[in-house]
Amino acid sequence: MTRSRTRVDAHVKVLDDDVVALAKERGIDALVYAPHFTRLPTIRERAARYTDDELTVVPAREVFTGDWGNRRHLLVLGLSEPVPDYITFEAAMTEFERQDAAVLVPHPGFATISLTRPEIAAHADRLDAVETYNTKLLPHQNARTRRIAAETGQPGFGSSYAHLRGTVGEAWTEFDAALDDADAVVDAFREGGSRTVVHRGGAGHQLRGLVEFAHLGYENTWEKLDRLFLSGDEPTLPSNVAYEGKFNDVSVYSGSLSDFRPK
Template identity: 85%
Template sequence: MHVPFVTRPRTRVDAHVKVLDDDVVALAKERGIDALVYAPHFTRITTVRERAARYSDDDLTVVPAREVFTGDWGNRRHLLVLGVTDPIPDYITFEGAMAEFERQDAVVLVPHPSFATISLTRPEIAAHADRLDAVETYNTKLLPHQNARARQISESTGTPGFGSSYAHLPGTVGEAWTEFDGALDDEAAVVDAFRERRPRTVVHRGGAGHQLRGLVEFVHLAYENTWEKADRLFLSGDEPTLPSNVAYEGKFDDVSVYSGGIADYRPK
């Protein structure tokens, strides 16, 4: 008897993007992406959720997330968190952030591990491996040796990997993704796939075009991390994700890495 071959559905998740508009959504669909994890910098989760809902439809799920900056500007450790509902500020201690993630039962991912002074290092990941749900093993913005180092960190710490375009520019969306078996039809399903450490494959596009997109993003990174840009972000000392913002009602004052004055937030 002939048994027909049945292809199981798979879900492609571009697990970290910074941009979201009609063009981004169209490109993601064109490239076969089923879900985007949207985590713009310095934006409260309530705003991220509203924007994610606006661009989600039957063909593409936009998962709201936060890339939280722990520590001070010069020694910050980025953590990508999914499944959060209550606002979490930047520039709080690592332990303060982790406590809040645990309170909200959030999924905690490590973007661009051991990169510059903005990422968790190998020893830090090893020390907290039981509190982390995945480590990014392919990031379009990074260079080949940096992604190879990330894969080694994932393997040595026993932490699952994930891949993303890390798109700060619209044309990079869908250049890399994390592929899960089965259909993940909504935000909760995507979050649970990471939380449950389900098997996945990290995939990226190839060829000269992909390499060029990565180089363009890498060059853009220099602008993203200049003191000049940071200075503009801290002009008022009351930006949406600073712990001193009135929206947090002092809840994070005891874990803030700054005392709250405008001069304290302005990078030196």
């Protein structure tokens, strides 16, 4: 690679040929791919399939800690072993530390799904970055994320947070280094590499953000209702056979999440 800087769209949920083409068109060098309710081996396989000389796809997990009504999302890069959703926050953090993963805070302070400023301050030494620009968030919400990062002394990062293909590359984290592969991207986040958070501008960018924000309402209603109550065991539940009972004692639910019975 001849570039001296690396543009990383640090959180996307979608990945296919169209996503890759748009990312390249917009000058993105790396995508952090972290789809919901998808196990790490599947994410890794898809990331490897779409990685080439022009674009690195970094496999990651947005882990849901806590129960559904009071969950805390953590964006985790560099995992060597799968970690399920819906385990306690402390158990998740302990596992991330054991694996020496990079732990990022997406959309801080947003609704009931994100770490708050006091929580980020309390765990500052265990976190590697706080999101300071998210295309899905409204302007006042992004202003709040920047304040949270500044007040807690955390490095920032930016992402499109694309759940829809057309949003990929609307925002990114630009590192002052050539990051040649997924491991280098993980290291840059974990080691606090120098970076700038950048986003596209204009009416088109604002519209993409509003479309994504509107999609959030759908995603957290009918789609999740079907997934949780009608679809049975999810592959990232602690009770899934793939985890071999390793996380049963730190699960926040008894049995299947479709039972929806907190311990």
